[in-house]
Amino acid sequence: VLEDLEVPLARRETETLFQEQPETGNQYLEDTLLRSYLKTHLPPKVLEEVHQDLERFGNRLLTKIQPLGWECELNPPVFRQYDAWGRRVDHIHTCSAWRRMKEISAEEGLIAEAYERRYSNWSRLYQAVKLYLFSSSSGGFSCPLAMTDGAAKVIESLGIPGSLKNAFSRLTSRDPEKFWTSGQWMTERRGGSDVANGTETVAREQPDGTYRLYGFKWFTSAADSDVTLTLARIADAEGQCTQGSRGLSLFFLRVRDEEGKLNSIQVQRLKDKLGTRQMATAELWLQGARAELISAEGRGVAAISNMLNITRIHNVISAVASMRRMISLSRDYARKRLAFGKLLKDHPLHMQTIARMEVQVRGAFLLLMEIVRLLGLAETNLASEQDQLLLRLLIPVAKLYTGKQASAVAVEAMESFGGQGYMEDTGLPVMLRDTLVLSIWEGTTNILSLDVLRSLTKSQGQVMAAFLSTVQVLSVQDWCPLSECFAESSISTCAALASLKVIARKKLELASGTEELAPGVQRTREAIGSLQEFMAAAGSEQALTMELAARDFSYSLARIYTGALLMEHAARPDASFTDVCAALRWCNQELCPVAVESGRGSYRGGAALQDGALVFGS
Ligand code: UCC
Ligand code: FAD
Structure with a gap:
């Protein structure tokens, strides 16, 4: 009799126990890295205006836009080829929430902001920040926005010909009707x-x-x-x-x-x-x-590359945004979910897992900000030649690297919710699926790695000039072995790399003044040295070496540059303890995988033969 009573009691208890849903609040207010970045870099007047708008936008995202995004997921487009009377109509029906996203995009100036240039060189960065906040709530509307921005950029770069004036004004309009x-x-x-x-x-x-x-x-x-x-x-x-x-x-x-x-x-x-x-x-x-x-x-191809470079930046925006969102939810869940008698947040191993993801997103975020900062300078004629060369190089580097980071973080973050992470109606699998495309479209990882090489070899003269003037000013001739044994193309590769290193070094110099960052500075310097040695050796090798090394080489550029950015951020007078931790942890990974792999002989002709044999089993 007692047992009969206990069963329904236990069931009643379970029926009334619910796992709390992970949530985020105002994404702008909760994003301490974003806010500290803006505070550090924006002129005070710009910061004041932008802060108000972003706080308002953060509330709008939470209360109005996020639910619309979910509606877009639940109501995907439907294709109707024929009407009821058999006529071919080819109609793509989109849901009302999707159409509302278009209006909101105009109202918020998500494209317009970049072309109006109200805040001069900071307009691009401000636009990117709004897109970053919008991305995970946009129900996929970030995609057409990326291409719209790219098209506007192409038209602008053509000098807005008369025949395209109307199109340009509509692509950059704040009027939802237009x-x-x-x-x-x-x-x-x-x-x-x-x-x-x-x-x-x-x-x-x-x-x-x-x-x-x-x-x-x-x-x-x-x-x-x-x-x-x-x-x-x-x-x-x-x-x-x-x-x-x-x-x-x-x-x-x-x-x-x-x-x-x-x-x-x-x-x-x-x-x-x-x-x-x-x-x-x-x-x-x-x-x-x-x-x-x-x-x-x-x-x-050359003309559409203006579009590609913009859409690839949007890809980076989406990658960083998706990581940020997954981690924010994961963090909130850790505060709510109990396991083994305590909250997940009190399990050190679980915290380590989330902290590792946090280091990744911080690095990716700073890399994104660096790119849009440079783009803003370029678009307002304030960029030095070196800035422009760097921008060209960093876009493919960031696109390929953050695309892979985002996928890895999405998979890890999903696991941090346990079984719930795998449940369709939590919305978490949607984020995972949408993230996986980021390394495919707008150029796959390998294609972008080859684009990195293209960007190095392309503008030889300019890169050399930028390099020489920079090395003279900064007296770092010893950074780049411009020895005679270098083939022509390798010299430009070496020079572009050197200008990258100069920037990294500038950032490192700033960081080296902060004692706690010393191990990170040291590791980054060693990585730069290894990269330099690799380049010197690669200069006398066959082209195949650089092709086989392209991916690891790009990863090395991404890790070294990002490390320098994290260190720069951590060297601010008002930097926090976590800024320093993130920088040091980032620099504790292998920063120059290309040197390691090269040492293992991974880029020799023999390795290519082995690759083929391994894949095809002969
Ligand atoms: O996937 C797509 C849309 C997805 C949906 C939207 C997502 C939005 C973002 C996410 C937000 C949520 S659209 C399809 C994207 N497709 C690609 O990305 C193509 C990938 N393939 C490449 O990138 C290749 O490397 C190609 C197509 C660029 C290679 O073409 P070529 O003709 O064989 O290459 P060349 O001969 O080396 O380059 C031709 C010219 C050269 O200039 P010149 O002739 O002056 O020497 C190159 O330097 O184009 C120049 N060029 C570039 N310039 C090539 N790529 C670039 C570049 N990235 N920047 C500047
Ligand atoms: P392939 O070029 O056949 O590549 C196959 C594999 O081979 C890849 O892993 C690639 O990295 C590798 N590979 C190819 N060449 C080399 C090489 N030289 N060295 C080393 N590795 C190499 N395209 C548009 O134009 N507009 C769109 O709106 C658009 N939307 C898309 C939406 C989605 C959801 C997806 C998934 C794709 C979309 N694409 C769009 C297409 C996308 O840009 C291409 O799929 C992508 O660029 C790869 O091209 P592909 O599919 O032909 O692959």
């Missing part, structure tokens, strides 16, 4: 990395000087966008096209007309994606889509 978003159609079936050989779309000139495009675009995200930039090959009078990169030109086109009718485009289907399901990614047939040529003929 605001347009853009797509970025680069990938075709034959290849998304090798765009130069993968693009088969043909452009035929029309008597009025416009073009009609014919081809198939294999991935087109935010296919509900108003306009797009895309690549195609111009056919000559005989219908012949130039193959390779030099045959590609850049086009602007409106996706639909005023009535919403597609511009001679057919939607084949929507992609069935692992994540980013809130957003429509379509396969499109261009069947004579009317378009405007906006680059010089054959300069399509």
Whole structure:
């Protein structure tokens, strides 16, 4: 009888016991690193205005925008190919929350801010901060915003030609009625990395000087966008096209007309994606889509690279934002969840796990801020040549590194919620899935590692000049072995690296004044030395060495530069204990993996043969 009574009692107890949901508050107010960064770098007047707006925005995100983001997840786009009467309509239906995100983006000036330049060189950084706060609540709308920003950048860099004035003002508008978003159609079936050989779309000139495009675009995200930039090959009078990169030109086109009718485009289907399901990614047939040529003929890749560099920065923003959000939730959960008689936060091993993620996000955040700071300088003609070279180098470095960091952190953070982390309706798996794409789109890790090499070898003269003037000023000739044994291309590689090191050194000099940071400074200096030795040795090796080393080399640049940034931040007079801990911990990892792997012979021809044998088992 007693047992009968106890069972329902126990059940009643369980029925009334709920695990508390992890939550975050106002993301801006809770982000101490963000706030300390802004306080350190922004001029006081700018800081005052920006602070007020960000606090307001943080509240809006929490109360209004986050629920809309979840609605976008629950109501993914639906494709309707035919109407009830059998007519082909190719309609991509998006939910009202998605459409509201578009309005909010305009109201908040999420693109406009960067182009109005109210705060001169700080406008870009301010825009990036708003996008960073918006990202994890945006229900995937960060994606079209990235491409919209990229399109605006391309148009601005062309001097805003008359024919694109309207488009530019809409892409950068604060008026929800006027605001347009853009797509970025680069990938075709034959290849998304090798765009130069993968693009088969043909452009035929029309008597009025416009073009009609014919081809198939294999991935087109935010296919509900108003306009797009895309690549195609111009056919000559005989219908012949130039193959390779030099045959590609850049086009602007409106996706639909005023009535919403597609511009001679057919939607084949929507992609069935692992994540980013809130957003429509379509396969499109261009069947004579009317378009405007906006680059010089054959300069399509170079022209669209302005877009790529912006969207890659947005990728970094999303990577950092997703890490920050996962860790904030994980932190909150640790305060609420009991295990073995105490809260998770009182289990040292659990805290170590979260602290390791925290060090990662701090480094990534500072790297992001550094890039948008440099971009802001470049856009207001305040950047030195060296700043510009650094910006070009750091964008692919940051994109490839933070993409991988974000995936690793998302997986680890998911585990920190135990089984609940795996439950769909907690929203945590959504974050994991959406994070995994960050190392694929906008250039995969390997492709961006090769882009890092491209950026080093490309502007040889300028880099050399920047290098020489910097070394003269800072008397660090000993930093770069410009020995005669270097091949031409290696010299520019070496020079670009040296300018990177000079910056790192400047930051380190600041940090070396703080005694507690000394071990970190020491480790970073050693890593720079190892990098330098690697470069000296690589200079006399075959090109294969640098290709095989490209990924580890890029990781080394990311880790060393980020270490220097963390140290700089920790060397501020009002730095906290945790700033110092984060810097030291970052520097305790292997900062120069390329030197370690090189020492193991990983980049020799023999290693490449072994790789092939290992993969194919022969
Ligand atoms: O994935 C996509 C959209 C996803 C949805 C939106 C996400 C938004 C962000 C997240 C927010 C949530 S759109 C597709 C993205 N596709 C890629 O990223 C392509 C990846 N492949 C590459 O990056 C390749 O390296 C290519 C396509 C750039 C290689 O092309 P080429 O033609 O073979 O390369 P070349 O011949 O080396 O470069 C041609 C010219 C050169 O200039 P010149 O001719 O003056 O010497 C290069 O220096 O382009 C220049 N160039 C660049 N310049 C190439 N890349 C760059 C660059 N990054 N910056 C400056
Ligand atoms: P491939 O180029 O076939 O690459 C396959 C693998 O080979 C990769 O791991 C790559 O790193 C590796 N590889 C290739 N070449 C080399 C090399 N030389 N050295 C070493 N490794 C190499 N594209 C658009 O244009 N617009 C969009 O809106 C868009 N939206 C997307 C949305 C989603 C959700 C996804 C997943 C993709 C989207 N893409 C879009 C496409 C995306 O940009 C490409 O998938 C990506 O650039 C890779 O191209 P690919 O798929 O052809 O892979």
